[in-house]
Amino acid sequence: MQAPLPQTVFEFMNWSWAQIEPYYNELAERPLAAANLHEWLTDWSRLSKLVYEAYQRLRVATEVNTADHQAEARYHAFLEHIRPASLAAEQRLKEVLLASGLQPAGFELLLRNMRAEADLFRAENLPLLSEELKLSAEYARITGAQTVEWQEEEVTVSQLATVYQEPDRELRQRAWRLASDRWLADREAINAVWGKLLELRCRLAANAGLADYRQYRWRQFLRFDYTPEDCVRFQEAIEQMVVPAALRIYERRRERLGVPSLRPWDLAVDPLGRPPLKPFETIAELEAKCEAMFHRVDPELGAIFELMRREELLDLDNRKNKAPGGYCTDFPVAGRPFIFANSVGVHDDVQTILHEGGHAFHFYAVFALPYYQQFYAPIEFMEVASMGMELLAAPYLTRQQGGFYTPQDAARARIEHLEGIILFWPYMAVVDAFQHWVYENPAAAAQPAKCDAQWDALWERFMPGVDWSGLEQERMTGWHRKLHIHEEPFYYVEYGLALLGAVQVWQKALDDQAGAVAAYRRALALGCTASLPELFATAGAKFAFDAGTLGGAVGLVEQVMEELERDAAR
Numbered sequence: 001m002q003a004p005l006p007q008t009v010f011e012f013m014n015w016s017w018a019q020i021e022p023y024y025n026e027l028a029e030r031p032l033a034a035a036n037l038h039e040w041l042t043d044w045s046r047l048s049k050l051v052y053e054a055y056q057r058l059r060v061a062t063e064v065n066t067a068d069h070q071a072e073a074r075y076h077a078f079l080e081h082i083r084p085a086s087l088a089a090e091q092r093l094k095e096v097l098l099a100s101g102l103q104p105a106g107f108e109l110l111l112r113n114m115r116a117e118a119d120l121f122r123a124e125n126l127p128l129l130s131e132e133l134k135l136s137a138e139y140a141r142i143t144g145a146q147t148v149e150w151q152e153e154e155v156t157v158s159q160l161a162t163v164y165q166e167p168d169r170e171l172r173q174r175a176w177r178l179a180s181d182r183w184l185a186d187r188e189a190i191n192a193v194w195g196k197l198l199e200l201r202c203r204l205a206a207n208a209g210l211a212d213y214r215q216y217r218w219r220q221f222l223r224f225d226y227t228p229e230d231c232v233r234f235q236e237a238i239e240q241m242v243v244p245a246a247l248r249i250y251e252r253r254r255e256r257l258g259v260p261s262l263r264p265w266d267l268a269v270d271p272l273g274r275p276p277l278k279p280f281e282t283i284a285e286l287e288a289k290c291e292a293m294f295h296r297v298d299p300e301l302g303a304i305f306e307l308m309r310r311e312e313l314l315d316l317d318n319r320k321n322k323a324p325g326g327y328c329t330d331f332p333v334a335g336r337p338f339i340f341a342n343s344v345g346v347h348d349d350v351q352t353i354l355h356e357g358g359h360a361f362h363f364y365a366v367f368a369l370p371y372y373q374q375f376y377a378p379i380e381f382m383e384v385a386s387m388g389m390e391l392l393a394a395p396y397l398t399r400q401q402g403g404f405y406t407p408q409d410a411a412r413a414r415i416e417h418l419e420g421i422i423l424f425w426p427y428m429a430v431v432d433a434f435q436h437w438v439y440e441n442p443a444a445a446a447q448p449a450k451c452d453a454q455w456d457a458l459w460e461r462f463m464p465g466v467d468w469s470g471l472e473q474e475r476m477t478g479w480h481r482k483l484h485i486h487e488e489p490f491y492y493v494e495y496g497l498a499l500l501g502a503v504q505v506w507q508k509a510l511d512d513q514a515g516a517v518a519a520y521r522r523a524l525a526l527g528c529t530a531s532l533p534e535l536f537a538t539a540g541a542k543f544a545f546d547a548g549t550l551g552g553a554v555g556l557v558e559q560v561m562e563e564l565e566r567d568a569a570r
């Protein structure tokens with residue numbers, strides 16, 4: 001008989017794989033039948049949670065202090081000695097469950113997913129998948145090394161993005177051209193990596209007995225609830241319903257800036273020349289005001305955020321030796337979410353906390369499910385939780401409602417957010433349509449010039465309103481600058497679909513706040529025990545690709561923007 005697993009993850013984090021492995025082996029070898037199914041799943045769940053939480057805590061420790069070499073060593077040791085072995089052991093238990101023929105309640109979709117993963121598995125693809133990771137890392141290495149000299153300092157191309165908010169148009173243009181030239185200098189290098197990635201992905205699909213890589217990726221992403229044709233329909237709906245609205249936004253911006261045509265370096269600056277919003281001075285203020293806003297959305301959600309503050313599950317400031325970025329993760333043994341951010345005092349920081357707060361409430365809701373395996377909803381719905389929360393909380397941005405701003409500034413922040421929603425969809429359509437073309441036409445897509453031409457044609461179709469004359473090379477190589485195309489093929493439409501769900505949730509809340517939030521929370525609590533159409537429907541939305549649903553969402557966003565324009569002008 002083995003000793004019981006530790007009650008806390010902190011003890012478990014010191015365990016070696018030799019200590020952990022017997023628990024996996026025991027589960028794999030324990031005779032499994034209907035009578036002990038619940039006990040077996042509970043034990044598996046407990047073990048999975050410990051391994052996952054140890055992994056997350058070790059990772060977070062390196063990110064909250066990148067100078068902590070001991071934390072780094074522990075994390076790397078985990079990645080080397082425990083992570084791969086535990087993934088293989090998890091896979092073995094999935095196979096045991098599948099082989100048992102048992103059908104635990106709430107596992108229908110999970111079993112379907114496990115079967116699909118087993119069907120797609122080919123041993124001969126393992127080295128190709130490693131090769132793909134190396135090529136992705138090569139793309140990341142090329143783009144990560146892109147620096148330029150700006151005002152006598154070496155800065156990364158991404159750091160230049162702050163200059164695009166400067167009121168001085170000449171300065172913005174110089175920065176934009178500097179960044180573009182730097183990208184173009186890597187044109188051949190990126191094309192070379194692209195050719196290899198494409199060839200490799202076609203082989204992955206062929207080895208799996210599939211006609212093309214799109215089919216492979218669909219199965220790998222477990223996309224059972226929509227087809228490539230649905231995505232094409234969504235692109236068409238975007239062209240019809242969103243592109244005209246985007247044009248109106250660009251035209252308003254052009255007028256306000258007082259320029260003859262909008263150039264690519266005119267898109268981030270405030271069109272009325274106002275200084276950036278300054279929502280808070282201290283992190284305590286950021287936390288307290290977000291808490292107040294969540295409380296207005298729903299007192300219980302506000303209480304969860306308050307608990308996270310009290311238990312120090314928020315690390316929101318930007319400081320030396322902290323990793324960049326923002327995210328929410330979960331500690332399933334403790335039953336607590338954790339939010340990481342790098343807040344510097346701009347409105348984006350507020351938006352990030354509202355977004356990650358939605359993810360945190362999602363995690364918190366699924367901790368109540370019986371088994372760990374049921375926790376994680378598909379990304380298409382996870383982002384409804386987060387983007388939905390951004391919209392649900394937005395009405396409380398004013399100081400009067402517990403938030404940060406005067407009514408005018410709150411209106412300005414909300415308009416920027418809503419404009420961003422409209423402008424995102426057409427860009428998403430370009431990225432998505434481009435990849436459908438690539439993997440339906442791999443021979444053509446192996447020629448970078450044809451990719452350039454295809455990207456250009458899609459850009460013209462979905463992204464009118466900005467004047468790129470004289471910037472033809474820059475425009476046609478836009479696909480080089482989208483990381484997902486190179487590193488995470490086909491992973492992007494998820495955000496467009498989730499956004500449509502989020503707007504629908506918000507639409508319901510405008511009529512019946514309490515009812516809409518209750519439905520949203522019921523949907524979050526389902527984890528991955530329901531399909532995407534069921535998750536959306538429970539949240540009061542339709543999982544949709546059609547022009548009607550999208551047109552309704554666009555109409556609402558435009559109508560609210562108009563009302564807010566009046567508030568902003570007041």
Ligand SMILES: [Zn+2]
Nearest residue numbers: 355359383386
């Ligand atoms: Zn998110």
